[in-house]
């Protein structure tokens with residue numbers, strides 16, 4: 001056997017090693033169940049379609065009917081354990097749901113917070129009672145739990161948050177209630193939600209705040225909600241929240257007191273993966289619309305798509321979209337197999353946001369003046385794609401992560 005042949009054989013045995021991969025093989029063919037899931041989700045979303053989405057976005061009204069239709073079909077809770085009424089799948093399946101609804105022109109931002117972060121954190125760190133209380137409603141789509149971490153003076157620096165949760169002394173050894181004080185902003189979908197998963201400071205160590213997670217009912221006394229208008233065309237609305245002595249019971253604490261930072265970072269990977277999936281879906285939608293338009297529109301002898309100035313930016317965005325989709329599969333697979341998924345989730349989110357921006361921008365350009373017309377409905381997706389470069393984590397913080405953790409460069413901040 002030649003050296004190169006033995007090298008190839010060694011590689012084959014590595015990729016086929018059960019212990020390396022869990023599944024026993026690297027298989028890029030999409031399983032039948034995933035193709036069926038994609039088709040079923042796309043079928044439901046197509047009944048609503050881009051016109052419905054654009055109207056709701058312009059009116060700032062939630063896509064409640066689409067959410068419920070997906071919930072009734074079992075797709076909102078596809079990642080929630082079966083014993084709580086969910087689909088028993090993982091992030092891989094939830095990412096497919098996010099991608100397909102976006103590819104049909106109906107992206108739903110709250111899947112990233114309610115289904116990805118909140119459901120995953122309650123399932124992974126919640127008590128049996130919290131799981132029993134919240135997961136069935138989250139699985140059916142009847143309940144939404146939104147996520148509140150961002151603060152005016154903390155932003156990307158989570159350890160600097162100043163919202164506090166202080167324990168009121170309970171009777172005897174029993175822990176008492178918690179009282180929350182502070183301000184959060186840019187919290188999406190509070191008006192649609194039954195509860196919020198709030199990140200608050202319960203102590204301090206040398207790195208900064210010790211964080212803990214609390215489930216707070218959205219109608220809790222002392223919780224003030226103010227609409228925070230944004231110029232994006234989005235059905236979901238954003239809020240500034242003031243917690244003024246909001247009192248919750250001892251059972252509101254999710255997971256361990258002071259271990260919120262580790263828990264939050266575990267929960268942020270699902271948000272990044274589903275955010276990335278939304279980006280890939282938006283890119284697919286925009287590229288589809290642009291390809292159809294550019295193949296038909298004629299202002300010279302040939303359709304405009306024959307001009308490389310039109311075709312190449314679309315082709316480039318298509319390549320970026322497919323690459324992002326591959327990285328999402330890796331990140332979701334790692335998360336679902338309990339492997340570290342921070343690097344791949346960050347890379348997937350970065351790649352998908354950039355692909356979505358490139359795709360929507362090229363689609364708008366290919367449409368000329370029509371790219372800005374309400375009739376062609378591209379601008380709402382441009383806003384959402386642009387948002388994905390900033391949130392849930394901004395592009396620069398991802399580059400910081402990759403520079404430091406993947407390349408071993410000194411921390412820059």
Ligand SMILES: Cc1cc2nc3c(=O)[nH]c(=O)nc-3n(C[C@H](O)[C@H](O)[C@H](O)COP(=O)(O)OP(=O)(O)OC[C@H]3O[C@@H](n4cnc5c(N)ncnc54)[C@H](O)[C@@H]3O)c2cc1C
Nearest residue numbers: 147148149150155156186187188390391392393394396413
């Ligand atoms: C429409 C919308 C919906 C949102 N929904 C939610 C939600 O539901 N829940 C929630 O908790 N939050 C939500 N957010 C907040 C979002 O997660 C934050 O806006 C985002 O994390 C960035 O934080 P920031 O806005 O405070 O930016 P800042 O932290 O102020 O950063 C501003 C910019 O500075 C740069 N920057 C910052 N730090 C560094 C650094 N160390 N190195 C290099 N560059 C840096 C980046 O370019 C960044 O974009 C939402 C935001 C928007 C706009």
